[in-house]
Amino acid sequence: MTYKHFNFALDMTMMIWLLTLALTLCAAGIDLRSRRIPNWLTVSGFVLGFGIHAVLGRWPGASFSIEGTGLALLVLLPLVLLRGLGAGDWKLMGAVGSFLGPWALLVVLFVSVIVSAVMGVMAMIHAQKVVATLRNIVVLVRGFFVFGWRGNPQITLDNPGLLKLPFGVAAALATLICFVASRWVR
Numbered sequence: 001m002t003y004k005h006f007n008f009a010l011d012m013t014m015m016i017w018l019l020t021l022a023l024t025l026c027a028a029g030i031d032l033r034s035r036r037i038p039n040w041l042t043v044s045g046f047v048l049g050f051g052i053h054a055v056l057g058r059w060p061g062a063s064f065s066i067e068g069t070g071l072a073l074l075v076l077l078p079l080v081l082l083r084g085l086g087a088g089d090w091k092l093m094g095a096v097g098s099f100l101g102p103w104a105l106l107v108v109l110f111v112s113v114i115v116s117a118v119m120g121v122m123a124m125i126h127a128q129k130v131v132a133t134l135r136n137i138v139v140l141v142r143g144f145f146v147f148g149w150r151g152n153p154q155i156t157l158d159n160p161g162l163l164k165l166p167f168g169v170a171a172a173l174a175t176l177i178c179f180v181a182s183r184w185v186r
Contacts, residue, residue: 012056017179019048020099024172027092031168037088042095049098068097068105075109089167096171104178111174112167119165 023045027037046069053061072093079085093112097105124133 016049016052016099017182019052020096021172021175021179023095023099024092024168024175027088027168028166028172031088031166035164035166037086037092037168039088039091042088042091045092045095046098049095049100053098053101064101065098068099068101069094070097071102072097072105072109085167089171092168092171096175104182108171108174108178111177112170115170115173115177116165116167119170123165 023041027041030041031037050062050065050069053065055061057064073090076085076090076093080087080090093105093109096108100108120133124130
């Protein structure tokens with residue numbers, strides 16, 4: 001969303017992207033160290049994103065921010081409920097949505113999934129768990145078709161023996177890729 005009534009030298013779209021990058025890079029650093037993304041970061045990110053859009057864009061800006069947050073939380077909720085995605089990762093994407101709105105969020109989320117997949121393949125190969133991981137994927141897919149949206153207790157974030165990826169890192173890399181692409185496409 002651009003704010004044409006704003007007459008500052010600073011491009012507001014650039015500022016929003018830079019704040020989103022700062023949020024995701026901070027989350028990535030914390031996620032790498034602790035494998036958690038804290039509420040103080042995600043909630044303050046949401047409040048800042050919403051606040052900027054509400055002040056600069058009034059009701060349409062606030063609506064834009066809420067739509068981005070709501071879309072992120074709605075799309076990722078099944079993964080959180082199945083324990084395939086952590087709640088901190090979920091809230092981080094909600095905060096990203098508050099900054100970027102629904103359409104840019106979808107792009108960042110799509111790129112995050114691709115980056116996560118690449119990270120997952122690299123982690124599988126490095127840990128020499130390719131066969132076990134592929135077997136788990138087959139179990140999950142088969143379970144989905146037989147039981148529906150029920151998690152498998154052996155294949156969740158709660159199982160300490162499984163590979164886990166810091167999704168905050170994927171989100172930060174995806175945000176950086178999308179930011180660079182948005183500057184390049186102009």
